[in-house]
Amino acid sequence: MNARETAWRVFATELNSTTLEIKATEEKMPSYVVTPLGAKINRVLIAGVMTEKENIGSDEEPLWRARIQDVSGNFYINVGRFQPEACTAIADIEVPSFVAAVGKVRAYTGDDGRTRVSVRPENIVPITEDVRKEWILETAKSTWKRLTGTKRVLGMGDATKEDLVKSGMSETEAFGITYALDNYGQMPDSSLYLKTVQAALRMILPDRDIDLGLPEDLSDSPDEFEMPEEGNGSSGNNAAQLEDMILNLLEELDVDGKGAPREELERRAEAEGISSIELEEVSNTLMDKGLVYEPNLRYLKRI
Amino acid sequence: MENEELTPIIQELQRVLGDKIDEEQLAVELNKYLNEYHVNIDAAKRGILRKYGDSDTPTFVTGNSLVKKIAELTGTEQNVDITAKVVFADTKEITAKGLPKTIVSGILGDETGTASFTIWEPGTIALAKGSVYIFRNCYCKTWNDKVQINIGSRGRVELADGVRIDLPERQITASPTEIKIGNIKEGIGSVTVTGKVISVESREITARGEQKTVYSGLIADDTGKIQFSAWSDFGIKEGESLCIKNAYIRSWKGIPQLNLGDRCEVSRVDEITDVVDTTTNKKTIEEITRIGGGLDITLDGLVVDVSQGSGIIRRCPQCNRSMLNGACTTHGMVEGVMDLRLKLVIDDGTGAMGTIVNRADTEKLTGVTLQAAQGLAAVKGEAVVGREITSKILMKRVTVTGNVMSDDYGPRMIVNSASIKEMDLEEEATKLLEEVEASI
Numbered sequence: 001m002n003a004r005e006t007a008w009r010v011f012a013t014e015l016n017s018t019t020l021e022i023k024a025t026e027e028k029m030p031s032y033v034v035t036p037l038g039a040k041i042n043r044v045l046i047a048g049v050m051t052e053k054e055n056i057g058s059d060e061e062p063l064w065r066a067r068i069q070d071v072s073g074n075f076y077i078n079v080g081r082f083q084p085e086a087c088t089a090i091a092d093i094e095v096p097s098f099v100a101a102v103g104k105v106r107a108y109t110g111d112d113g114r115t116r117v118s119v120r121p122e123n124i125v126p127i128t129e130d131v132r133k134e135w136i137l138e139t140a141k142s143t144w145k146r147l148t149g150t151k152r153v154l155g156m157g158d159a160t161k162e163d164l165v166k167s168g169m170s171e172t173e174a175f176g177i178t179y180a181l182d183n184y185g186q187m188p189d190s191s192l193y194l195k196t197v198q199a200a201l202r203m204i205l206p207d208r209d210i211d212l213g214l215p216e217d218l219s220d221s222p223d224e225f226e227m228p229e230e231g232n233g234s235s236g237n238n239a240a241q242l243e244d245m246i247l248n249l250l251e252e253l254d255v256d257g258k259g260a261p262r263e264e265l266e267r268r269a270e271a272e273g274i275s276s277i278e279l280e281e282v283s284n285t286l287m288d289k290g291l292v293y294e295p296n297l298r299y300l301k302r303i
Numbered sequence: 304m305e306n307e308e309l310t311p312i313i314q315e316l317q318r319v320l321g322d323k324i325d326e327e328q329l330a331v332e333l334n335k336y337l338n339e340y341h342v343n344i345d346a347a348k349r350g351i352l353r354k355y356g357d358s359d360t361p362t363f364v365t366g367n368s369l370v371k372k373i374a375e376l377t378g379t380e381q382n383v384d385i386t387a388k389v390v391f392a393d394t395k396e397i398t399a400k401g402l403p404k405t406i407v408s409g410i411l412g413d414e415t416g417t418a419s420f421t422i423w424e425p426g427t428i429a430l431a432k433g434s435v436y437i438f439r440n441c442y443c444k445t446w447n448d449k450v451q452i453n454i455g456s457r458g459r460v461e462l463a464d465g466v467r468i469d470l471p472e473r474q475i476t477a478s479p480t481e482i483k484i485g486n487i488k489e490g491i492g493s494v495t496v497t498g499k500v501i502s503v504e505s506r507e508i509t510a511r512g513e514q515k516t517v518y519s520g521l522i523a524d525d526t527g528k529i530q531f532s533a534w535s536d537f538g539i540k541e542g543e544s545l546c547i548k549n550a551y552i553r554s555w556k557g558i559p560q561l562n563l564g565d566r567c568e569v570s571r572v573d574e575i576t577d578v579v580d581t582t583t584n585k586k587t588i589e590e591i592t593r594i595g596g597g598l599d600i601t602l603d604g605l606v607v608d609v610s611q612g613s614g615i616i617r618r619c620p621q622c623n624r625s626m627l628n629g630a631c632t633t634h635g636m637v638e639g640v641m642d643l644r645l646k647l648v649i650d651d652g653t654g655a656m657g658t659i660v661n662r663a664d665t666e667k668l669t670g671v672t673l674q675a676a677q678g679l680a681a682v683k684g685e686a687v688v689g690r691e692i693t694s695k696i697l698m699k700r701v702t703v704t705g706n707v708m709s710d711d712y713g714p715r716m717i718v719n720s721a722s723i724k725e726m727d728l729e730e731e732a733t734k735l736l737e738e739v740e741a742s743i
Contacts, residue, residue, distance in 0.1 A: 003592065003713025004648060004655040007607050045607060045650065100698045102607040102650075123608060125698050134700065134726050141735055142652055148742065170589055170653070197739060204732040212743060277743070 005030060006172075007045035007102050009139040012073030013196045014146075015044065019115040020183050021107050033107050033117055036188035037146035038176030044119055046075050047100040047127060047135035050093060064090045068099060071136055071199040076118045077101065086121040098132045099124055133204050140200035146177070147193050153177045154187065155263035157298055181297050191215070191277060214277070242282050243291075245272060250292060250302045259294075259301030309333055312344065316351055324355045368440050374415030376452070378445030385438045385452060387411035388468040392430040393512050401633060411438070411452060412470045420452040428460050435463045479549045485526025485579075487561070488594050489554040496561065497546045498524040499575045503539050522547075522561065525577040528584060530598055533563035544575040558596040558708055588654030591707055591714050600716070601704040603724050604651035606696050613645045614689035615676055643673040645696065649703065649716075657715040658703055664721040669695040700724040 014035045022032040022040070030042045048070040057063030057080065064079040064087065079086045086103070093099060103121035110116060149169065153159060159167075164174035180188070191214055198212045249268050253260035269279045283300055286292040295301050313329050324332070329351070336347035368382040376383070392409030407422040407430060420438070422428065430436065439459045441452050454460060479493040487494065503520035510517075518533040522545070531550070533539060548568040550561050563569065585601045586594075617639025618624065619631035626632075626639045645660040645668070666672050669692045671679075676688045705718040 002711055004650075004657070006588075006652065006654050007605075007650040009652050045605065045652075102698075123697055125694070127698060130728070131698065131700075133728055137726070137728060137732050137735070138652065140732075144735065144739060172589070194739075194743070201732055201736050201739070204728055205736065208736070210736065212739065275743075 005042040007043045008039050008041045009045055009142045010035060010039055010041065011139055011143055011196045012070050012075050013192055014143060015075065015117050016073055018107065018117050020180065033105055034176055034180050036180055036184055037150055037193060038173065038180040039146060040172060040176040041105055043102065043104050045102050046119060047132050048075065049096050050099045051096050053090065053095050062087060062091065066090065068101065071203055072196045078118055078120050083120055083122055086124045089124050093126055098127045098129055100127045100131065100135060136200045137204055140197050143193055144197055147190060149173055150177050150188060153181060154298055157261055187297060190280065242274060242278065243286060246282050246286065247291065247302060250300060254301060259299035262298050262300060265300060312348065316348060319352060320355050372415040373411065373413045373418050376418065376443050376450045378443050378450040380443040383441050383443065385411065385441055386435065386463055386466060387413045387438065388435045388470060389430045389432050390417060391432050413468050414471060418450045418452050420454065422454040422460065424456050435466045435468050437461045437463045483526040484524045484529050487529060487552060487559050489552065489559055491552055493549050493551045495546065495548045496524065496550065497572060497575065498522040499544045499578050500539055500541055501528060503541050523578045524575065525579060527579055529559065529561050531561040531563060535565065537563060537569040539569065544572050546570045546572045558598050558706060588651050588656050591656065592654050596708040596714065598706050599704060600707050601702060602651060603700065603702050604649035606647050606699050606701060607650040607655065608648035609693040609697055610646040610648060610657065614643065614692055615680055615685045616642050616644055618642050641673065641677060643676055645692065647696065649701065656713065658718050660718045660721055664718060668701065668721055668723065671695060700726060
């Protein structure tokens with residue numbers, strides 16, 4: 001099949017945390033990037049505010065670079081002569097303005113070892129603020145779907161792609177999520193994506209005072225996030241208590257030496273009044289301290 | 304090579320060459336090719352046929368023809384002999400490469416199965432239904448996963464005197480699968496469905512040379528709807544709830560249809576009230592891609608691209624197809640009729656699909672009428688028209704309804720109705736918010 005590739009709706013936060021590539025090995029085979037939430041992307045549909053643009057080529061052979069800001073980050077786009085429609089269009093678009101673009105993604109790794117993903121729009125058009133909000137909503141929905149899908153897979157132990165398809169997931173979703181979990185080597189930073197979804201909902205429903213109870217960004221309240229020193233005050237104690245509880249749970253749940261299954265751990269933690277976000281933070285701390293490790297992504301084990 | 308080994312080859316050659324060469328001479332020739340010049344048998348046969356063959360009927364072929372039963376055909380045979388009974392045959396007038404042409408087509412059967420056939424150069428051959436013939440030097444192709452037997456210019460048809468073929472009773476595949484209409488797809492064989500008749504109409508058709516009444520319409524259950532055709536009168540009425548046993552699925556251009564043949568049983572059941580909203584048959588592109596096609600499908604998506612061939616086009620006044628560079632691919636240079644259309648790529652986040660939108664809906668979606676487009680074209684050229692209507696529709700959210708079929712490039716919809724889709728941002732965002740809040 002040479003069916004046209006789907007234009008994925010992703011936020012900049014998800015696209016920019018992408019470091020995984022599936023490169024074409026044959027002619028005519030498309031290349032993909034796989035996001036931490038398992039979107040296997042060749043093409044994207046993005047929208048936001050074009051905040052800057054620059055022609056780094058010449059008048060005869062323009063090569064445009066631009067930034068499009070969505071709710072929480074920036075898309076980096078390149079438009080050259082191989083995208084004639086977009087190239088003509090971008091020249092006429094004022095900065096700043098609302099735009100939507102469809103294009104292929106391209107990942108490259110710089111000298112510093114960081115992977116960056118840029119978009120090469122085939123089409124880019126000015127849009128209204130409402131259309132922009134529609135994109136935000138659609139993208140929030142699709143991000144939420146991947147997030148819950150990933151969570152579900154983490155809760156299913158060693159489920160294979162086939163198991164997931166049987167459980168009602170689409171082929172594309174099942175492949176993407178298992179591929180991402182197996183190859184990123186760490187769980188996606190769910191609070192990052194939840195925050196993005198929260199920002200999206202806040203933008204569409206400004207009067208609702210949406211608060212999903214997520215820790216605010218460091219930049220918003222830098223002082224609160226100083227690393228607590230050992231045995232320092234009540235919050236430190238609280239954290240230490242939580243850590244002990246989790247360590248005990250890990251021991252208890254590790255029945256076969258493989259470690260504690262995440263799903264089970266989450267359920268038990270919740271029964272103890274520890275939310276899944278807290279659990280994730282505590283497990284990260286424990287891992288940083290070298291007290292626990294992940295024998296694989298769906299298990300956590302005490303060292 | 305010994306003489307007795309040559310006998311079957313000589314016989315084969317004689318069959319083709321008839322009295323153009325006598326057996327003795329043939330044996331000499333063959334001996335020369337094989338034993339003096341040491342060429343292989345195929346090359347020897349080819350050479351002799353070429354030398355003595357009748358130029359009016361270029362019967363020589365490459366390689367040996369195989370003899371096969373119908374069930375053994377794979378659809379890749381280049382040269383095969385088939386002895387089969389004519390189940391039915393019909394003479395047709397077609398247009399090939401712009402010229403009228405007469406062909407004979409129908410169905411052949413033997414003990415192992417049946418297949419459709421076409422004789423492309425029938426000449427004076429008249430096939431009698433029920434008689435057995437040897438079809439020589441046929442080539443096979445597959446279409447829709449079914450083998451088709453072709454008898455081309457080098458093929459021959461001979462009456463197989465005294466050969467009798469009994470066609471097997473039609474094979475009854477294991478009991479029909481009971482299936483929901485929404486899950487029906489190409490190639491699933493015979494099925495049993497229970498549904499409500501949404502519409503039914505009868506029409507007269509000429510099938511295989513016989514006048515026939517076909518009853519067709521739409522039937523639906525709680526998962527989908529499908530077009531049906533009944534080949535005999537089951538007395539189906541609109542609004543009835545039916546259990547249809549042993550119907551078979553045929554696809555037309557990727558759209559599955561339910562066929563009620565001779566072996567089909569229809570019974571009335573208790574009224575089915577739980578039927579899909581038959582005014583819409585909403586699907587995601589991912590679902591459509593999986594099923595392959597369907598009738599009257601509705602989907603929402605964003606116009607992510609406007610393909611070449613959108614805007615003002617010219618249609619052939621004879622066949623109504625769109626012309627390329629001022630010429631119709633069938634009728635050559637003709638004075639085209641102006642029309643307006645859109646070829647949109649619609650993407651709903653689960654997949655992408657090509658669509659073709661007719662003039663009325665193009666005018667509705669873009670607000671540009673054919674008249675206005677012609678006016679603009681007269682002043683600024685047709686390319687500008689294309690750009691103008693592209694800018695009116697690109698990145699717009701649309702709802703389209705139409706029939707979908709698939710090929711190598713994925714699904715494609717011929718749109719019957721289209722409109723700009725309004726989104727209730729607040730309502731949908733609230734729904735998402737509630738879902739998110741409930742699960743963290």
